[in-house]
Amino acid sequence: MSAVTLKMIAAELSLSVATVSKALADSYEISQATKNTVSEAAQRLGYVANPYASSLRKRRSKTIAVVLPEIADSFFAQAINGIETITQAFGYHVLIYLSHESFLREQAIMQYFKSGRVDGILMSVSEETSDTSHIKDVIDDDIPVVFFDRVCEDLPTAQIVTNDFESSFNATHHLLSKSCHKIAFIANSGSLSINRNRVLGYQKALQSVGNSNELIVNCGKNDEENYQLLTSLFNQEERPDGVILSVEKLTPLVYQVCNDLGVTIPTQVKVLTFTNLGIASFMNPALTTVNQPAFEMGQAAAKALFKKLSQNIEVLDPELVILPSKLICRESTR
Amino acid sequence: MSAVTLKMIAAELSLSVATVSKALADSYEISQATKNTVSEAAQRLGYVANPYASSLRKRRSKTIAVVLPEIADSFFAQAINGIETITQAFGYHVLIYLSHESFLREQAIMQYFKSGRVDGILMSVSEETSDTSHIKDVIDDDIPVVFFDRVCEDLPTAQIVTNDFESSFNATHHLLSKSCHKIAFIANSGSLSINRNRVLGYQKALQSVGNSNELIVNCGKNDEENYQLLTSLFNQEERPDGVILSVEKLTPLVYQVCNDLGVTIPTQVKVLTFTNLGIASFMNPALTTVNQPAFEMGQAAAKALFKKLSQNIEVLDPELVILPSKLICRESTR
DNA sequence: CTGTTAGCGCGTTCAA
């Protein structure tokens, strides 16, 4: 049988509904004796409060939303794990939404939140997002939003990012030190702030040594086209001898293209990719990676959100958390 | 400003709340004229129904729960993507819970669902789960549950699995045909049904050719211990020349151990792993994989759940969906 | 310390 209500417990114990409610909430105005009786009965009958009735009345759902572009590579998978460790500690529930990199879908999702469905939102914006009014609307409704990884720098709220500029700068210098002199930078979206900072770091590094072989390739969503794009990149008269991948997802494609063209990694081309502690890092000793602290970013974002939730009345100053990435060199030793 | 309610729309149009409610629900008893007026006003004011009030009244939350052990490798990440495509088409919301392979946590999570929080549950059980009464309780409360991947074979509900026995049988034969004669099977949990079936397929294949070098290694959660376990495996007087990994997650560890011992893959040891279409598959040409259709399993599970939800009164016969895995040989060609 | 009353916002009666 289902649906044990306060009313049933009250009837069972000949108490009023209000008393039972207060007893279970451990209110100070209830005697220890009845508290014991009530919690015993609740336990025995398997009472679980109806969250919808409770949320309606309290105007708090104990639920947050996580809005992601997708869960394709392991970055967001790890991030969810990090988020969950925090939400779970706070007794919060997590609704998950995927925008599939679509602005329209992201708009529709934000619409859900204009009715108190969630107490707060953790979000990484889609590639297509440049207009941010749908997000601003939600913030204006006093629903706290925390961005992580794919942030909106122009919105006045908490942002959790990694040191993209610096790590890209270091990554480029790393390849330069391995005597690469023509390094290509491969991205998949020009508008995202992370990508922008990584490109800047790459450019700055090249400039710092007077290397003018700047080569930026913007991949799209279509893997066929990307294949062509990369094939012509490696088919140039003077082939790149180093490649930086802004997204982990493109790694297999690069390997495939090189394989098909008979270009060996890392002898002829050194590959360096932004990634996280996923499997890719371990599998191929010829790959150097900049590890993104995905789990930690999830945790940091969730913590920032709960900080806002616990003082949700006053308007907070925007805060920016920058977590460091880590360059991991796993040069082939075989 | 926040919280546009039916009441506000009613006031705006000098109508009653009931009329507005019916109009938005497209009830037959409302004139087309007022329906138009109402939906225009709702649009203009940015009305979104309060889901908690609505759920409380209708006793349906339009929300399902996805209960997973973790999102460590890409299998569950892909599965979530598949699930989301379906839930999104049905206008449902998705709550996500991670048991972290803990039975106690899984019990606590199932407890949440005894109060109408969700209309249905998609679930992969934790490694530790042998007692299934906490799941049975929820089913008895008429909340439909669909298992996928890590199923409970003894519970009478829908189960989505892959052909584990058969694909493990084929995988073993594949290695045998590559002239392996001492093949180790590496798992990380003995009690799960998938693992059981894979072990059986492995054993059956060995028997079918009269090979008596059965070698089953059960790894645990501790990576240090696993490292030791695998090191002693490869340090045996007669080293295995083939390895089947029941879980993708252990792949990097095997590569690491082999690397540290100076054992080359695939020359000295051929590695075959159960996986999905994650990055691992593409990255290392020396790896043969049995690809799990994770995305499709997520979709199948969600579809099965919605089938149940649409006819939730009658008790359904248990049904079993078996999706085929695919053996992908990616032998080194370089 | 306990009970009574009054909503939270919505959907479903039943009258008008």
Next chain:
DNA sequence: TTGAACGCGCTAACAG
């Protein structure tokens, strides 16, 4: 075709 009244289950205010 519309509106008034009631209640989903719970919590907050106020009496007793």
